[in-house]
Amino acid sequence: MxxxxxxxxxxxxxxxxxxxxxxxxxxxxxxxxxxxxxxxxxxxxxxxxxxxxxxxxxxxxxxxxxxxxxxxxxxxxxxxxxxxxxxxxxxxxxxxxxxxxxxxxxxxxxxxxxxxxxxxxxxxxxxxxxxxxxxxxxxxxxxxxxxxxxxxxxxxxxxxxxxxxxxxxxxxxxxxxxxxxxxxxxxxxxxxxxxxxxxxxxxxxxxxxxxxxxxxxxxxxxxxxxxxxxxxxxVEPASTNQFVDAEKKVDEKIVTFLGRITFQKGPEYFIEAAHKVLKRDPNVRFVMAGSGDLLPKMIRRVASLGIATKFHFTGFLKGDDVDKMFGMSDVYVMPSVSEPFGISPLEAMRSNVPVIISKQSGVAEVLKYAIKIDFWDIDAMADAIYGLLHYNSLPEMFKQYGKEEVESIxxxxxxxxxxxxxxxxxx
Amino acid sequence: MKSICLYFQIHQPFRLRNYRFFDIGHKHDYFDDYANRFFMQQVAEKSYLPANKLLLDMIKKHGKKFRVSFSISGSALEQFELYTPEVLKSFQELAQTGCVEFLAETYSHSLASLKSPEEFARQVKKHSSRIEQLFGQKPKAFRNTELVYSDDIGKLVYDMGYQTMITEGAKHVLGWKSPNFLYCSASNPRLKLLMRNFQMSDDLAFRFSEKRWSEWPLTADKYLGWINAMKDNEEVVNIFLNYETFGEYQWAETGIFAFLKAFAGKLIAEAKHQFKTVSEVSKSLQPVSGLHVPYPISWADEERDLTAWLGNELQKEAFDKLYLIEEKLKTSSDSQLEHEWEKLQTSDHFNFMSTKWFSDGMVFRTINPFNSPYDAFINYMNVISDFTIRVEKASEGKEVEMPTPAKKTRAVSKTASTKEKLTKTPANTKVTATKSKAKTK
Missing domain, CATH: 3.40.50.2000 (Glycogen Phosphorylase B;)
Incomplete structure (x- = not known):
C-alpha cells in the first residue's frame, strides 16, 4: 500500500x-x-x-x-x-x-x-x-x-x-x-x-x-x-539526555505556564489563579515562560494585582532552557482555551512534573494522571495548584505513574x- | 429445607460541597445540603418508598412467613429525618410487623474498625441505641461497613456483645467451601458468620436487567429453580443486597419489584424453603467450620478487599489525616465537632478518591459528585485542613484550663448534649485525659 x-x-x-x-x-x-x-x-x-x-x-x-x-x-x-x-x-x-x-x-x-x-x-x-x-x-x-x-x-x-x-x-x-x-x-x-x-x-x-x-x-x-x-x-519516546534536574535557586515552590502567550493558551486565567493562591500562600512563585501578542497585557495585569515579586516572565525559552524550566517546576499548568491536542503537558510529565490541564484540550482525553479543569474556572485551577503544593500524596502519585503513562501513548x-x-x- | 436470608443495606452519605482552599480557616459548612436533599428525595421516591410498600404488602399477605433483615446507617437515618420523614415512618411500620430484623453497624458507615477500636465501639453503640429508639428493637447481629471483616474485627465485634456477623462469601476465604452454610470465626468460634452468596446476590444487583446476560430475562421461577437445584444438605442462601437494587440500580421498568413479589410468593407457596432473618439463621443452624480471615475482606470489586477505599496513596493520606486528629478531638469534647468528624468518616468519601479505573464495574457506588478522584481528594483535604484547625483551637482551649495535662488513663469523654454515654474504652488505648466532664457542666 x-x-x-x-x-x-x-x-x-x-x-x-x-x-x-x-x-x-x-x-x-x-x-x-x-x-x-x-x-x-x-x-x-x-x-x-x-x-x-x-x-x-x-x-x-x-x-x-x-x-x-x-x-x-x-x-x-x-x-x-x-x-x-x-x-x-x-x-x-x-x-x-x-x-x-x-x-x-x-x-x-x-x-x-x-x-x-x-x-x-x-x-x-x-x-x-x-x-x-x-x-x-x-x-x-x-x-x-x-x-x-x-x-x-x-x-x-x-x-x-x-x-x-x-x-x-x-x-x-x-x-x-x-x-x-x-x-x-x-x-x-x-x-x-x-x-x-x-x-x-x-x-x-x-x-x-x-x-x-x-x-x-x-x-x-x-x-x-x-x-x-x-x-x-x-508521543515520541524521549531522548536519553532529556531529563535535566536543574538546581532550584529559590526555596519556594514553582508553578509554571509554558507556551505562546496568546488568546488560545489562556494566560490570563493562570494569572488570576496565581493571585488566588498567593493570597493564601506566599511561599510560591509563578513563572510564565513564552512570548506572544498578549505578553504586554499580562505584565500589566500582574503589576496591577501587585504580585510581581512572586510572578515572573522569562520570555521565549528554547532547547535546554525548556528542560531546565521543567526541572525547576513543581506544577505545570496548561489553561488553554482551545487546544486540539497539546503536547507540552506530556513533556512536563516526562520530566516528573505534575500537570493541570484544561478540559478544552485534546490531550485531556488520553491522560489519567493529570488534574483537568475548565480553563475559565480559576477557583478550580487555584484549588488544584494549592492541592498539588500541599497534599503530598497527589504529586507523588502523579510522579510515580505519569511518566509511565506518557510513554504508553x-x-x-x-x-x-x-x-x-x-x-x-x-x- | 433451606433458609433464605434476605438482607438489605440502606446508606446515604453526607456529601461534601465544593470546598476550596481559600475557605480554609473561615468557612466551616462542609456539606452540600442541596445535593443531599436532592439525592435522598430521588432515591426515596424511586426505591425506598415503593420497596417498603411492597414488603409491607407481602408481610400482610403472607403473615410471619415473609421475613427480611435491614441495616440502616446513622447518616441515612439522619437524612430521612431531615429530608424524607415519610421513609422513616415506613421503616417504622415495617418494624412493627415483627417480621423485620435491624442489624447494628457503625453510625456513620465508617471504616473505623480498621483504624480506631475506640471510635469503632463508640459509633456502634451510638447506632445501636438510635435503632432501638426508632424501631423498638436492640440489634443482635452485626454488619460492618461494606461487609468489611477480619479475625481482628470479629474479635472487636464479639467483645461488644454480638454473636452473629455477616460478611462476604469471598472466594479467597471460602476456597472450595460453599457460602450456603453457617460458619464461625476460627479464632473466636462463638462468633457466627453468615457468608453472602455473591452469585445469587449479584444476579439481582448487577445482572438482572442485563440483556447480554445468558440468563436474561430472569424470572422468579428460574431463580427459585436455582435454589431448588442446590445440594440438599446446603442450609442457607444469603442474598445480601443494597436496598437501592430495587428501583435505582434496577429501575422499576425492569420488573425488579414484580420479581421480588413473585419470588417470595412462590417460595412461600411451595413451602420447600423458608425465609429467615439473620439472627434466626444464626440461632437455628450449627456452624459447620471455622474461617480464618487474617486480612480484611469486603463485598466490593472482584478482589473483595479494601482497595476501593484504601487502595491508593491519596486515600491513605486522607484516611491517616482523618484519624490523626482523633485524640485532640476527644480532648476538646465538643459534640458539634464530633458529629462532623463522624460524617467525615463515611466510607464514600474515600471511594470517591479511588483510581481503580478499570475494575470498578463491581463496586456498589453511590452517586459520585466529583469529576475525578483528584478533585475528591483535594476537596476532602481542604475540609480536613479546616477541621483540623478547629479541633486544635478547641482542644487548646481545654488544655489551657487543665493544670495537669497528658496523663495517660482511660478516656472519659462525655458531654452534656450527646445522648449516648461513653464509659467503656479499650484499656490499652492511650488517650489524653481531660477534665471535660467538669468543664461542660
Missing part, C-alpha cells in the same frame, strides 16, 4: 506540532508496511519563502544524525518541491493549468509566466497564493506517481490533496491537526475556513486529533459525523488506526 502525503513541513525543518505529528505518524505507518511519498514545499535560495513557516522554527529539534531517522529517510520517497518550479498563478490561470494537467500535459510543457512574489507572513494574501500553487504541485505529483491513497495534513495542503484526488481518482484522507477556531477563536479567517471546509467535503475520511476537534469538525463545519474519525496523536497505535482507515477505504 502506498500513500501520497501532503505536509507543510517535515523534520528537520519543523516549527512545532504539525511537523512532529507528521513525522511520528509517517514512521508508524511505515512500520505497518505502508509506503509513503511525502510532499513538502520548499523554497530554497529565497529568504522570503522561508518565512512561510508561521511559527519560529526550532521549537522542536529532531536529530537528523539519528540512525533511525536516517533509515526512515532512506525508505521514504521524500519530495521537495521547488517553489519556483510552478510559479504563482491567479485564479484563472490556475484553473487553465490544472485543466491541462488533468488532460495529461506535463508541467514543464506549460507556458506559465514566472512571477516573483513577496510573502508577508501571517494569513496574508500571498499565503493563499502559496496554497493554490501548492495545489498545482499536488496535481502534478499525482500525475507523475503511483499510489493508492492520498493523505493531507492541515488546511494548507487540503487543496493539493483535493487536486490529487481529482486527477487520480484515489480516495482522500484529510487530517485535522488544528481548526481555524483553535487558531483564531471566534474571529475566524473566512478564506481559511472555506478551504478547510471544502477540503473536508472533498475528503472520503476526515481524521481528527481528538474528540474535541472531531466535535468542532462536525458542529462548526457541518461535516457528516460518519466520516470523521478520531485518532489521538502519539505511542504513535504505533495511531499508525495502526490510520492504516485501518486506509484499508477500509480501499476495500
Amino acid at each position: 502506498k500513500a501520497l502525503m501532503f505536509g507543510w513541513e517535515f523534520p528537520p525543518h519543523i516549527s512545532g506540532g504539525l511537523g512532529t505529528a507528521c513525522y511520528g505518524l509517517t514512521k508508524a505507518l511505515m512500520k505497518h508496511d505502508v509506503e509513503i511519498i511525502f510532499v513538502v514545499p520548499k523554497a530554497y535560495g529565497d529568504e522570503e519563502t522561508e518565512s512561510i513557516r508561521l511559527v519560529d522554527a526550532s521549537d522542536v529539534v529532531i536529530d537528523i544524525k539519528d540512525e533511525k531517522f536516517r533509515e526512515m529517510i532512506s525508505k521514504l520517497s521524500y519530495l521537495e518541491i521547488d517553489s519556483t518550479l510552478i510559479p504563482y498563478a491567479d485564479d484563472e490561470e490556475y484553473f487553465r493549468i490544472t485543466e491541462q494537467l488533468s488532460k495529461g500535459v506535463k508541467a514543464e510543457q506549460l507556458s506559465i509566466k514566472t512571477q516573483k512574489y513577496s510573502f508577508q507572513g501571517g494569513y496574508g494574501k500571498n499565503l493563499m497564493e502559496e496554497v493554490k500553487r501548492y495545489a498545482l504541485v499536488g496535481a502534478e505529483v499525482a500525475r507523475q506517481h503511483q499510489f493508492d491513497i492520498i493523505h493531507s495534513h492541515d488546511w494548507l495542503t487540503y487543496m493539493a490533496g483535493a487536486e490529487a484526488k481529482r486527477i487520480s481518482g484515489k480516495p482522500l484522507v484529510v487530517h485535522m491537526h488544528a481548526t481555524e477556531f483553535d487558531r483564531s477563536g471566534e474571529s475566524v479567517n473566512q478564506l481559511v475556513y472555506d478551504i478547510e471546509r471544502a477540503g473536508m467535503e472533498a475528503a472520503d475520511i476526515v481524521v481528527a486529533v481528538s474528540h474535541l476537534t472531531r466535535n468542532v469538525v462536525i458542529n462548526r463545519y457541518g461535516i457528516a459525523p460518519e466520516k470523521v474519525i478520531t485518532v489521538h496523536n502519539g 505511542k504513535w504505533d497505535q495511531a499508525g495502526k488506526k490510520v492504516k485501518d482507515i486506509y484499508e477500509n477505504l480501499l476495500s
